[in-house]
Amino acid sequence: MTTPEAPAAPPPRGGATSGPAKPVPRWHWMSTVLATAAGLAFLLAAGALAPRWLTSLATLALANGLVSLGIVVMMRSGVVPFGQGLVFASGGYAAALLFNKAGITDMVLLSALGGAAASLVAAPFAPLLARYRGIFFAMLTLALSMVLYGLLMKTETLGGSDGFNVSRGTLFGWKPPDGAAHYTLWAVTSAIVCLLAGWVRIYCHSQRGLLSLGVRDNELRVEYLGTSVANIVAWNYLIAAALGGVGGALAVLALGHIDPNFSYWTTSGEFVFVAILAGHHSVVAVLASSFLLELVRSFSSAYFPNTWQLALGLFLLLVIRFLPDGLGALLVARRRPA
Numbered sequence: 001m002t003t004p005e006a007p008a009a010p011p012p013r014g015g016a017t018s019g020p021a022k023p024v025p026r027w028h029w030m031s032t033v034l035a036t037a038a039g040l041a042f043l044l045a046a047g048a049l050a051p052r053w054l055t056s057l058a059t060l061a062l063a064n065g066l067v068s069l070g071i072v073v074m075m076r077s078g079v080v081p082f083g084q085g086l087v088f089a090s091g092g093y094a095a096a097l098l099f100n101k102a103g104i105t106d107m108v109l110l111s112a113l114g115g116a117a118a119s120l121v122a123a124p125f126a127p128l129l130a131r132y133r134g135i136f137f138a139m140l141t142l143a144l145s146m147v148l149y150g151l152l153m154k155t156e157t158l159g160g161s162d163g164f165n166v167s168r169g170t171l172f173g174w175k176p177p178d179g180a181a182h183y184t185l186w187a188v189t190s191a192i193v194c195l196l197a198g199w200v201r202i203y204c205h206s207q208r209g210l211l212s213l214g215v216r217d218n219e220l221r222v223e224y225l226g227t228s229v230a231n232i233v234a235w236n237y238l239i240a241a242a243l244g245g246v247g248g249a250l251a252v253l254a255l256g257h258i259d260p261n262f263s264y265w266t267t268s269g270e271f272v273f274v275a276i277l278a279g280h281h282s283v284v285a286v287l288a289s290s291f292l293l294e295l296v297r298s299f300s301s302a303y304f305p306n307t308w309q310l311a312l313g314l315f316l317l318l319v320i321r322f323l324p325d326g327l328g329a330l331l332v333a334r335r336r337p338a
Contacts, residue, residue, distance in 0.1 A: 084272075165257050166253065
């Protein structure tokens with residue numbers, strides 16, 4: 001006669017697992033590298049075939065999409081910054097000043113220095129902001145962005161309210177001719193954005209990236225695992241700052257001009273709009289949503305300049321109503337246990 005087996009222990013309440021989340025295995029890293037290379041090849045080929053106006057529009061969309069990608073990293077830890085104009089303008093002004101004052105014209109180097117400058121600006125505020133959540137976090141970041149906007153408006157050496165222009169950049173000492181300048185910038189922007197987007201995807205599936213989702217769901221349990229929640233939020237904020245600074249530098253190179261509006265609250269709001277529209281499940285969705293915003297804004301200025309914000313707002317409301325996880329939920333197949 002056999003004794004019956006003891007019933008399995010019920011799962012912990014609240015959906016908690018028996019151990020910390022495990023990062024995705026090494027093969028996922030390789031798939032990300034291959035997907036990044038394929039995406040870059042597609043963008044380079046598309047830029048060669050697309051008309052010049054569309055390439056210029058997409059270049060700006062990719063630059064702005066980096067800022068929204070940083071917001072998505074923050075959203076994974078449960079906070080939404082409404083003041084990414086702070087790092088966007090910091091990176092842009094740093095690149096523009098280095099170009100005009102220091103004679104640094106290399107596009108890759110300017111992008112890297114723009115990200116570093118934005119990180120340095122954001123670093124003193126990261127420990128403070130990591131202590132707040134919800135509307136308090138959003139308003140504090142917005143206040144910092146508007147403080148910078150006021151300083152830029154009053155500083156005549158930085159061009160005041162008019163800003164100043166930036167000339168065409170170079171690539172490792174080579175200055176592209178007039179006919180190839182726009183495609184060269186597109187190629188550099190595509191390479192930088194694909195590289196950073198691939199890194200963000202790997203980071204989001206790392207142990208720290210998965211713990212960020214735990215912070216969003218239940219901070220107390222993350223603390224019980226021996227991980228500092230404030231440390232995770234602070235580092236995610238710095239990562240978002242670096243991405244925003246690189247995006248600001250690339251945007252300056254694409255526009256050839258910078259002004260205090262880079263730090264204005266409406267600019268920050270557009271980045272948040274793209275992040276909410278895309279959701280946090282897909283990096284590709286963030287860049288696609290940024291391109292969609294630029295495309296709608298470009299065409300609306302010619303056909304219905306006074307009502308395009310209303311149409312875009314209604315579209316966002318529909319997405320929130322029927323796709324609360326954003327457009328990225330359509331690109332990612334999430335399997336749930338029965």
